[in-house]
Amino acid sequence: MHARNDVLKTSYSSYSNNPTARRQGDASEYRPVEKVPETTFPIDPDLPCDSSITRGAEARKRYEPPVAMGFLRVSMDSIPLQIWEGTVVDVDHAARMMRVLLEAKIGEKSQHTGEIDLQWVSEQDQDLVCPGAVFYLTLFKRTKRSGIENAQELRFRRRPSWSSAQLRQINEDAETLLAKMAALPMSE
Amino acid sequence: MTYTAEIFSSSIIAVGDFNPAIFSPDWLEINNLVGKDDADIARGEGIGRPMLVSHQVSTFETEWFALQVLENQFSLSSKGVLSPALQDLAVSIFQLVPHTPITSVGLNFMGHFKIASESEYHRIGDILAPKKIWDTLYQDSSTGLADLTIRIQQGRRGVSLEEKTVKNISLQPSKKIKCGVFMSYNDHHEMSAAENGLRLAEQVSNLVENRWQLSWRDAERVFNSVLSLALGELE
Amino acid sequence: MSVYGAPPSSGEIEVMLFGPGYGEAIAIHLGDGVWLLVDSCIDPCSKEPATGKYLDEIGIQPGQVHSIIASHWHDDHVRGISQLAEKYPDANFVFSGIFNSQEAAAFLAAYSGSVSPNLSRGTNELYMSILGRQNAFPALHRTNVLEETLNAKHVRVTALSPLPTVHAKFTSFVAQYMAQKDRPINHAPEIGPNIAAVALHIDLGDDAVLLGADLEENSNLGWSAVVADQWSGVRRPATAYKVAHHGSKTGDYSRIWTTLLMSNPIACLTPFTRGKCRLPTDVDRGRIKEHTPHAYISSGASRQPAMNRDQLKRLADICNSIALVDAGFGAVRLRKQIGASSWKVEMFGNAQAL
Numbered sequence: 045m046h047a048r049n050d051v052l053k054t055s056y057s058s059y060s061n062n063p064t065a066r067r068q069g070d071a072s073e074y075r076p077v078e079k080v081p082e083t084t085f086p087i088d089p090d091l092p093c094d095s096s097i098t099r100g101a102e103a104r105k106r107y108e109p110p111v112a113m114g115f116l117r118v119s120m121d122s123i124p125l126q127i128w129e130g131t132v133v134d135v136d137h138a139a140r141m142m143r144v145l146l147e148a149k150i151g152e153k154s155q156h157t158g159e160i161d162l163q164w165v166s167e168q169d170q171d172l173v174c175p176g177a178v179f180y181l182t183l184f185k186r187t188k189r190s191g192i193e194n195a196q197e198l199r200f201r202r203r204p205s206w207s208s209a210q211l212r213q214i215n216e217d218a219e220t221l222l223a224k225m226a227a228l229p230m231s232e
Numbered sequence: 233m234t235y236t237a238e239i240f241s242s243s244i245i246a247v248g249d250f251n252p253a254i255f256s257p258d259w260l261e262i263n264n265l266v267g268k269d270d271a272d273i274a275r276g277e278g279i280g281r282p283m284l285v286s287h288q289v290s291t292f293e294t295e296w297f298a299l300q301v302l303e304n305q306f307s308l309s310s311k312g313v314l315s316p317a318l319q320d321l322a323v324s325i326f327q328l329v330p331h332t333p334i335t336s337v338g339l340n341f342m343g344h345f346k347i348a349s350e351s352e353y354h355r356i357g358d359i360l361a362p363k364k365i366w367d368t369l370y371q372d373s374s375t376g377l378a379d380l381t382i383r384i385q386q387g388r389r390g391v392s393l394e395e396k397t398v399k400n401i402s403l404q405p406s407k408k409i410k411c412g413v414f415m416s417y418n419d420h421h422e423m424s425a426a427e428n429g430l431r432l433a434e435q436v437s438n439l440v441e442n443r444w445q446l447s448w449r450d451a452e453r454v455f456n457s458v459l460s461l462a463l464g465e466l467e
Numbered sequence: 468m469s470v471y472g473a474p475p476s477s478g479e480i481e482v483m484l485f486g487p488g489y490g491e492a493i494a495i496h497l498g499d500g501v502w503l504l505v506d507s508c509i510d511p512c513s514k515e516p517a518t519g520k521y522l523d524e525i526g527i528q529p530g531q532v533h534s535i536i537a538s539h540w541h542d543d544h545v546r547g548i549s550q551l552a553e554k555y556p557d558a559n560f561v562f563s564g565i566f567n568s569q570e571a572a573a574f575l576a577a578y579s580g581s582v583s584p585n586l587s588r589g590t591n592e593l594y595m596s597i598l599g600r601q602n603a604f605p606a607l608h609r610t611n612v613l614e615e616t617l618n619a620k621h622v623r624v625t626a627l628s629p630l631p632t633v634h635a636k637f638t639s640f641v642a643q644y645m646a647q648k649d650r651p652i653n654h655a656p657e658i659g660p661n662i663a664a665v666a667l668h669i670d671l672g673d674d675a676v677l678l679g680a681d682l683e684e685n686s687n688l689g690w691s692a693v694v695a696d697q698w699s700g701v702r703r704p705a706t707a708y709k710v711a712h713h714g715s716k717t718g719d720y721s722r723i724w725t726t727l728l729m730s731n732p733i734a735c736l737t738p739f740t741r742g743k744c745r746l747p748t749d750v751d752r753g754r755i756k757e758h759t760p761h762a763y764i765s766s767g768a769s770r771q772p773a774m775n776r777d778q779l780k781r782l783a784d785i786c787n788s789i790a791l792v793d794a795g796f797g798a799v800r801l802r803k804q805i806g807a808s809s810w811k812v813e814m815f816g817n818a819q820a821l
Binding site for chain 1: 236237238239240245246247263264265266267268269270296312313314315316317320321324327328330336337338340418420445
C-alpha cells in the first residue's frame with residue numbers, strides 16, 4: 045500500500061471524477077484538497093438552479109470563500125474521430141485558401157495534402173497563417189442534451205518570443221556546429 | 233474489442249514554488265500563447281465566468297483549457313475535445329518561467345468508459361478487487377470497488393526501484409456515465425536540479441514536449457488493456 | 468532472398484533511385500564495394516530510411532558507405548538522413564556549403580537546435596546529422612567529395628553546386644530570419660529557389676553519372692552559371708542522369724543535355740506532390756522525352772486518399788482536393804559493368820517508364 049497524499053500530488057483522478065472540489069482548511073488560504081469527500085449535497089452543474097438540492101448548495105457558496113472549481117467540470121464533448129496535425133504549405137490570400145500537408149495523429153495513416161478555406165480559421169488565428177505554420181484540426185463528435193453532432197476545431201500552434209537565454213543557447217549551438225565543419229579538398 | 237472513452241481529458245500538473253500573480257490572461261496574450269478571443273473569454277469579458285488573479289491563486293478558463301495556479305501547484309486542464317494545443321501551451325508557459333523551482337510534474341489522462349452491460353460492469357470490479365474477503369467480513373451487505381490505484385515503478389521490488397518516474401493508474405465507478413468506469417493515468421516525474429545545465433522549469437518544458445503525446449498513447453493502451461483483460465478478452 | 472536480388476559485383480556500377488511520391492533517395496555503388504548515399508526518404512512499409520533498408524537487404528556492411536550527402540535541407544530530401552548518419556558512423560557527412568557561416572549556423576541552431584528542435588523537420592535532420600559527427604563537410608562548387616582508385620579506375624565525385632555567389636546571397640537571406648529578442652518564435656521560412664542544392668558529378672574513369680539534385684535555373688546562380696563555368700564544361704559527359712528538381716521546367720536548362728550529358732542518356736526522376744504542385748507535369752514529361760527516349764520515374768501510382776470513407780467524408784467537410792502524398796513507393800535501378808557500353812534498367816514497386 046502507498047500513502048495517498050503523494051499519489052495525488054500530480055494526479056487529478058479524484059478531481060476529475062467529482063463534480064466539485066470543496067475547499068477545506070483556513071478560509072484565508074487557498075490550498076488544494078488532497079482527498080475530496082463526497083458531500084451529502086452534491087453540487088451537480090447539470091441540475092436546474094432552483095432544484096431543492098442545489099438551492100441549499102448555492103446558499104452555502106455565498107458564505108464560503110470561492111473555490112477554484114469551474115475547470116473541474118469535464119465537458120461532455122470530447123472524443124476525437126481524428127486529429128490532423130497540419131502544416132501550411134502556402135497561402136493564396138486572393139482565393140482565401142491555404143494549401144496544407146496533413147498528418148494523422150490517431151492510427152497509422154499516410155500524409156495527405158489538401159486545401160482549406162480560411163473561413164475555418166478563427167479570427168484570432170488569421171495572423172498566424174503563413175507557410176510553415178502548424179495547426180491542429182480536430183474532428184470529433186459533440187454530445188449535447190439534444191443528441192450527438194459532428195464538430196471540428198482548428199487551432200494554430202503558438203510559441204512565445206525568443207528569450208535572451210534562448211538566444212544565448214542558439215549562439216552556443218551555432219558555435220558547436222561551426223566547430224564541426226571541416227573542409228574537403230577542391231578539384232583542380 | 234477496442235474501448236473508446238465517452239469523455240477523455242488531460243491535465244498537466246506541476247508541484248513547486250509558483251507566483252500565481254504572473255499567470256494571467258493578459259500575460260498569456262502578451263506572450264502570444266493565446267489569441268485575443270481566448271484571452272477575452274479568460275478575462276470573463278461578456279461571458280461572466282469567474283477569473284481570479286492574485287498572489288495566492290490564479291484561476292481562469294477558456295473554451296479549451298482551464299488554468300489554476302496556487303503557490304505550490306500549477307494545473308492546466310483540457311476542456312472540450314483534447315488537442316495537442318494543450319501540450320504546446322504548457323511547453324511555452326514553462327519556457328517563459330525558467331526560474332520557477334518545480335519539483336515534480338504529472339502528465340494526466342482521464343477517461344470515462346461506458347460498459348456494455350451491468351454484469352460486465354460488476355465483473356470489472358470483481359476481477360480487479362475480488363469481493364471474497366469483503367463479503368466474508370460484511371455478509372449481509374453489498375460490497376464493491378470504489379477506488380483502486382496501482383503504482384508502477386521501473387526496477388524490482390526489494391532490489392532497486394526507480395523513484396523519479398512513477399506511473400499511477402486509478403479506476404473507479406464513473407460518476408458521469410451510468411454503468412461506466414472512470415480511469416486515470418498519472419505519469420509522474422520528479423525533477424533533478426540542474427540536469428544538463430537546464431533549470432527545473434526548462435526541464436519540465438522539455439519533458440512535456442517530449443513525453444506528453446507518448447503518455448497519451450500509453451494511457452489509451454493501458455485503459456483499453458485493463459478493460460479487455462478484466463473482461464477476459466485478452467489472453 | 469530480397470526482392471532486389473544480389474548486390475552489384477565489385478566491377479559493377481549501380482545507381483538506385485528511390486521515390487515515394489514525396490521524397491527522394493539515391494544509393495550509388497562506385498565499384499569495389501564503395502557506396503555513396505545521397506539524400507533520404509522513408510520506406511512507407513518499414514518506416515526506415517529507404518536506402519539503409521536497401522543496403523541491409525542486399526548485404527552491404529556499414530563500413531562500405533563512404534559518404535552520405537544531403538543535397539539540400541528540404542524535408543522531402545532529408546527525411547531519415549539523421550538515422551542514416553547514425554547507422555553509418557564512419558561515413559563522411561556532406562551537406563550544402565551555404566551553411567558554413569555564422570549566420571547560417573545560427574539559423575540552423577534557432578530552428579532545429581536544442582532551444583526549438585521541432586520548428587523545422589528538414590533543418591532538424593541536417594542539424595542532428597552534423598551534431599552527431601566529429602566532423603561534417605560543407606560542399607561548394609568544385610569540392611571533391613571522393614577521389615579514389617577503384618577497379619583500376621580513377622573515380623572522382625565532385626560537387627557542381629552551390630556556386631560561391633550563392634553562399635553570399637544565402638548568408639544575407641538568413642540574416643532576415645535570425646532569432647531576435649521579442650520576435651515571436653515562428654516556423655522556419657521556406658528558402659527558395661533551389662540554388663543552394665548540391666548537384667554532383669560522378670566521374671567513373673570511363674563514364675560518368677550526373678545527379679541534378681533539386682538545382683534550378685536562376686541566371687548567374689543556377690544551372691546556366693554552373694554549365695558556363697569553364698571547369699564544369701570539361702567534366703566527362705554522363706550517360707546516366709538523375710533529372711533535376713523532379714523534371715520541372717525550373718530545373719531544366721537545355722545546355723545540361725548538350726554539355727554535361729552524352730546523347731540519349733538514361734534519365735530517371737522522382738515525382739513531387741505538394742498541394743497543387745505536381746511534378747513532373749505532362750509538359751515536363753514531353754520535354755524530357757524529347758531529350759532521351761530512355762526516361763523512368765520512380766512512382767506513378769494513384770494519389771487517391773488513403774483513409775476510410777467516414778474519415779474522408781468528415782475531412783472533406785473542411786478540406787478540398789485531398790490527395791495522398793506518398794503515392795506509391797518505387798525505385799529505378801541502373802547497373803553497368805565497368806567498360807560496358809550500356810546500362811541495365813530495372814524497376815521496382817510503382818516505378819515505370821516516363
